[in-house]
Amino acid sequence: MYFDITPDDEFIKTKKVPGPTKEEIRALVISKTRLTDEDVVVDVGCGTGGLTLEFAKRARRVYSIDMNPDAIKTTRSNLEKFGLQNKVDLIENEGLAALDDIEDFTKLMIGGSGGNIDNIIETGYLKLPVGGRIIITSIVLETATDAVHMLKELGAEPEVVTLNVSRGTILDRGVMMKALNPITIVSAKKI
Numbered sequence: 001m002y003f004d005i006t007p008d009d010e011f012i013k014t015k016k017v018p019g020p021t022k023e024e025i026r027a028l029v030i031s032k033t034r035l036t037d038e039d040v041v042v043d044v045g046c047g048t049g050g051l052t053l054e055f056a057k058r059a060r061r062v063y064s065i066d067m068n069p070d071a072i073k074t075t076r077s078n079l080e081k082f083g084l085q086n087k088v089d090l091i092e093n094e095g096l097a098a099l100d101d102i103e104d105f106t107k108l109m110i111g112g113s114g115g116n117i118d119n120i121i122e123t124g125y126l127k128l129p130v131g132g133r134i135i136i137t138s139i140v141l142e143t144a145t146d147a148v149h150m151l152k153e154l155g156a157e158p159e160v161v162t163l164n165v166s167r168g169t170i171l172d173r174g175v176m177m178k179a180l181n182p183i184t185i186v187s188a189k190k191i
């Protein structure tokens, strides 16, 4: 079992693809996922592969979906860099369409939904087994509130956390803290 979280600057990045999700946020997402080595994880909107890499280190199998071909390429490069490409199926498609074809996953991460959050949550939640978990990360408030409403409608009890992380820059005269963009994490267990 791995406990380390890969530093942001170890990822291969491209301007055309967002991510990786910042290290501190990846750490909390892993916690909210309650990940074990038995888990099969679906990562909708894998971007640079920041979260996919963390899942691949710890889970049994990962399906990573992105509709941007550059995101699939970048995620593949990062998995190869860390020797984890055999753990992951990369799927270039829209999240909802791809989710329809995947069976038997236990954890669902939604990091990109392109205005389709309600449908992705509904389809994903219904496919999860009881005890499975769903996690949504959002930079836009509406994505988080839509996720809460949808999960409540489906009978789940969502938890909401906003992470405000500041990192220190060491200057001659002291430590200057610089804020990262706040990220809201909505998560729920399938009941």
Ligand code: SAH
Pocket: 017, 018, 019, 020, 021, 044, 045, 046, 047, 048, 049, 050, 051, 052, 065, 066, 067, 068, 071, 093, 094, 095, 096, 111, 112, 113, 114, 115, 116
């Ligand atoms: N968690 C990632 C960053 C995600 S950025 C990391 O750590 O690297 C969000 C990604 O979601 C983008 O690459 C975008 O192309 C993708 N995306 C947005 N809406 C989508 C949708 N409906 N289906 C598939 N991918 C989507």
